[in-house]
Amino acid sequence: MTNEDKEVAISSETIELLNRRRSIRKFSEKPVSNAHLDALLGAAMRAPTSSNIQAYSVIVIRDKKILAEVYPIVNNQEHVLNAPVFLCFCADLTRMEKAIIARGGSMDENPLEIGLVSSIDASLVGMSAYLTAESLGMSGVMIGAVRNDPSEMARILKLPNKVYVVFGMVLGWPAEAPKQKPRMDPGTTVHYDLYGNQKDERSLVEKLESYDVELANHYTSINKVTTPDSWTNDISKKFANPSRKELRAQLKMRGFDWL
Ligand SMILES: Cc1cc2nc3c(=O)[nH]c(=O)nc-3n(C[C@H](O)[C@H](O)[C@H](O)COP(=O)(O)O)c2cc1C
The missing domain is CATH 3.40.109.10 (NADH Oxidase)
Known part of the structure; x- marks a missing residue:
């Protein structure tokens, strides 16, 4: 070292x-x-x-x-x-x-x-x-x-x-x-030189599982309803279905024809 x-x-x-x-x-x-x-x-x-x-x-x-x-x-x-x-x-x-x-x-x-x-x-x-x-x-x-x-x-x-x-x-x-909402660890979000070279060598599934638990514990501590698979569940619910269906058409109308 x-x-x-x-x-x-x-x-x-x-x-x-x-x-x-x-x-x-x-x-x-x-x-x-x-x-x-x-x-x-x-x-x-x-x-x-x-x-x-x-x-x-x-x-x-x-x-x-x-x-x-x-x-x-x-x-x-x-x-x-x-x-x-x-x-x-x-x-x-x-x-x-x-x-x-x-x-x-x-x-x-x-x-x-x-x-x-x-x-x-x-x-x-x-x-x-x-x-x-x-x-x-x-x-x-x-x-x-x-x-x-x-x-x-x-x-x-x-x-x-x-x-x-x-x-x-x-x-x-x-x-x-x-209370502060916990973030994913830099071991999950930072890569060195090449994508995948990370300080935390656990699999992505393992990393997400531990973040789910950490976030669920946070939500429980502030009396917010949650599930054990907190982050992955929230994100799937929010983004796996079409949201803001009119966004593309509306931005195009405003002169942002870039999507
Ligand atoms: C671009 C952007 C849009 C956001 N929109 C909303 C919103 O509409 N309503 C809201 O209450 N929080 C909104 N937030 C706040 C996020 O929910 C919040 O930053 C995130 O959950 C992390 O929590 P923290 O900022 O307390 O660390 C937004 C944050 C960003 C960066």
Whole structure:
């Protein structure tokens, strides 16, 4: 064993912040100031962006009437209705389209790549905003359920064509301290040089079985109904059947013809 291989406790403020984070869905009455929002969004937009395209827009929603309209789209998630602030992270092709069309070109040549990079760009800004908020003592939860109905989200938020909401984010000052949900071990999710070279040499079936047990124990400890095959059962129930059947057609209508 070399010195490098010896276990050394490496830490930093960012590592500590990530290691203690979990989604928060209950918030205190303390308002989120515009100064906090400006600071966290300004920092978030330093996120890397593919070819410097910056193919995203963020919509900051405080208007309770708008949240009431979004509420049914997200299957009545109370934390969205009561959000101190709700951010919508959008893939936005309007600025690049303007540049390309002004030079006689067309965006239609690269629909897959452009659809992907704009969605990745929006996600990187969103995660950066989330972490910056955490660094300020705020917290929240991402909301993918806005993709239940991209057309309705577009109507409510007056989105032009070539813009869709990739995900939303509830942010505020936390008023709950839930237990952290366990993650799969890096021995399951990290590979060295070649796929399959992993620190944990057990079979995938064995690894999933132990994660199922770990997650089931977690859910039991917080009085949440679960099954012994917790993760594999949840994932099969959720993704083995068609979900968001209209998503492809609706994104195509918005100008994201990339699937
Ligand atoms: C893109 C994305 C969409 C999500 N959508 C929702 C959502 O609609 N509602 C919700 O309550 N949580 C949502 N979550 C939160 C996840 O359920 C949560 O991150 C996951 O269960 C792990 O729990 P943790 O964040 O507490 O560690 C979403 C997370 C991500 C990354």
